[in-house]
Amino acid sequence: xxxxxxxxxxxxxxxxxxxxxxxxxxxxxxxxxxxxxxxxxxxxxxxxxxxxxxxxxxxxxxxxxxxxxxxxxxxxxxxxxxxxxxxxxxxxxxxxxxxxxxxxxxxxxxxxxxxxxxxxxxxxxxxxxxxxxxxxxxxxxxxxxxxxxxxxxxxxxxxxxxxxxxxxxxxxxxxxxxxxxxxxxxxxxxxxxxxxxxxxxxxxxxxxxxxxxxxxxxxxxxxxxxxxxxxxxxxxxxxxxxxxxxxxxxxxxxxxxxxxxxxxxxxxxxxxxxxxxxxxxxxxxxxxxxxxxxxxxxxxxxxxxxxxxxxxxxxxxxxxxxxxxxxxxxxxxxxxxxxxxxxxxxxxxxxxxxxxxxxxxxxxxxxxxxxxxxxxxxxxxxxxxxxxxxxxxxxxxxxxxxx
Amino acid sequence: xxxxxxxxxxxxxxxxxxxxxxxxxxxxxxxxxxxxxxxxxxxxxxxxxxxxxxxxxxxxxxxxxxxxxxxxxxxxxxxxxxxxxxxxxxxxxxxxxxxxxxxxxxxxxxxxxxxxxxxxxxxxxxxxxxxxxxxxxxxxxxxxxxxxxxxxxxxxxxxxxxxxxxxxxxxxxxxxxxxxxxxxxxxxxxxxxxxxxxxxxxxxxxxxxxxxxxxxxxxx
Numbered sequence: 001x002x003x004x005x006x007x008x009x010x011x012x013x014x015x016x017x018x019x020x021x022x023x024x025x026x027x028x029x030x031x032x033x034x035x036x037x038x039x040x041x042x043x044x045x046x047x048x049x050x051x052x053x054x055x056x057x058x059x060x061x062x063x064x065x066x067x068x069x070x071x072x073x074x075x076x077x078x079x080x081x082x083x084x085x086x087x088x089x090x091x092x093x094x095x096x097x098x099x100x101x102x103x104x105x106x107x108x109x110x111x112x113x114x115x116x117x118x119x120x121x122x123x124x125x126x127x128x129x130x131x132x133x134x135x136x137x138x139x140x141x142x143x144x145x146x147x148x149x150x151x152x153x154x155x156x157x158x159x160x161x162x163x164x165x166x167x168x169x170x171x172x173x174x175x176x177x178x179x180x181x182x183x184x185x186x187x188x189x190x191x192x193x194x195x196x197x198x199x200x201x202x203x204x205x206x207x208x209x210x211x212x213x214x215x216x217x218x219x220x221x222x223x224x225x226x227x228x229x230x231x232x233x234x235x236x237x238x239x240x241x242x243x244x245x246x247x248x249x250x251x252x253x254x255x256x257x258x259x260x261x262x263x264x265x266x267x268x269x270x271x272x273x274x275x276x277x278x279x280x281x282x283x284x285x286x287x288x289x290x291x292x293x294x295x296x297x298x299x300x301x302x303x304x305x306x307x308x309x310x311x312x313x314x315x316x317x318x319x320x321x322x323x324x325x326x327x328x329x330x331x332x333x334x335x336x337x338x339x340x341x342x343x344x345x346x347x348x349x350x351x352x353x354x355x356x357x358x359x360x361x362x363x364x365x366x367x368x369x370x371x372x373x374x375x376x377x378x379x380x381x382x383x384x385x386x387x388x389x390x391x392x393x394x395x396x397x398x399x400x401x402x403x
Numbered sequence: 404x405x406x407x408x409x410x411x412x413x414x415x416x417x418x419x420x421x422x423x424x425x426x427x428x429x430x431x432x433x434x435x436x437x438x439x440x441x442x443x444x445x446x447x448x449x450x451x452x453x454x455x456x457x458x459x460x461x462x463x464x465x466x467x468x469x470x471x472x473x474x475x476x477x478x479x480x481x482x483x484x485x486x487x488x489x490x491x492x493x494x495x496x497x498x499x500x501x502x503x504x505x506x507x508x509x510x511x512x513x514x515x516x517x518x519x520x521x522x523x524x525x526x527x528x529x530x531x532x533x534x535x536x537x538x539x540x541x542x543x544x545x546x547x548x549x550x551x552x553x554x555x556x557x558x559x560x561x562x563x564x565x566x567x568x569x570x571x572x573x574x575x576x577x578x579x580x581x582x583x584x585x586x587x588x589x590x591x592x593x594x595x596x597x598x599x600x601x602x603x604x605x606x607x608x609x610x611x612x613x614x615x616x617x618x619x620x621x622x623x
Contacts, residue, residue, distance in 0.1 A: 330518075401527070
């Protein structure tokens, strides 16, 4: 499996993966999260497990089973940990704990290393065995709604380590906290090279003109992605350059505001034949891949963002990307080198014009972006980091480890 | 018989310290108190990250990009972690630059929300690159194919490991191959002005020139 990444991922990552794999061969590694499909965590686990297994690490993935009240509560918990005001009753906290207890009784939690993803399965740590237990927090914990994290702090303290995606998402806790950025899989449907005919066929099927420079934003219809701002920037650009705009995203079933935002966007674009709003069904990975490959400029003009992996996806396709300077986007876009960071609608329009008018600069930025993603944001580096944390926890206090 | 050069490389795993700064005064206060490992990571290990800008350390980059303090970022970029005798000397250099800037310039604005400087410490993994060189020709081939992390390890990080501003390559060329001239030319490459790929190009050019000279001399 790991051989499939030779010639794509950096050799240094593959070599360290192999050497760490040799150290951990035959040992057991358990991942637990709360869904087997949908969402970035499940997506990356599906791809990462075969890599870890191919190294001889006995890797398992268990999924927490819960009922509707549990998932309603953990959805609120997810939002509250990222700052939204939510109310929790004692009964809700008790149910969170009970569901975890029921799962603990049903699951085999024995492993040499256990990686618990996000807050839903966090209480399982109360049933921990002798291996290393690591809490992998995929969300921004820097500014939780007051009082909410405190209810989880007792669980957190029982872990051997925590992992955050970005330094600024971390919350100071008593155990070691590692920073591991998320990643994309260059061999997944969303990122593999596509034949030109397939790209053209997707454009045709979606009714998008293949012969005009396309400005693209792929995202949920969410105010934090600023789709109205994107339309504003596009209208400024079109006064100077011939181009079209594509806003593509899946309907967010778990977001009650999604429908209202989509309506606002459709209204803002009404009557404009150059703006194409496309709702794609979930798992439209090849279509998104094709749209990114067909784009002249890709936007991720977010006002608030998690890590924003759509940026890495577009950079991987060698596209010039303009992103809002929020969340994890500045880690992927080094302003002026691997893309452009913007803070306003006018700034976005200016950078689009710059890139459309200077294809050579656009190509240069896109190429630098692709190499930056290759070195920092591929799945092999993330798998390497998980094994590195495990190995490091077994050598506490050592800042330099020869492997 | 010269000793073969076994190429190594390194990778880092980052640990959060929980310390962060949003203003220049806060940065100064944190630089004074964070562990030396953190100063090492944010200065000496900057080139391991695949440098794509003109800055030479994380502090300079933050001052330039997040505080938009160009004068300060230039001065911070001149702090040399490789020439210093210890990380404490690097810390003292950083503090001197920050203090002089704070005393001589109006205070800059604070960094925007979400753009604070977060101090990390590294766990460094050192491992073989899978290549060895027993002579200059093999050394040239290896240089052309080495991962950037290996060039970093031997050309940049070695200066901290060995102190005295010496890299592993020139030390081997001089000690094992007895080529003092080439060692001198390798030592004259400024590590700050090129980035890892730039350093590779210059190393390759210097070694190729030496090989051409050797072959010319052999042919009479």
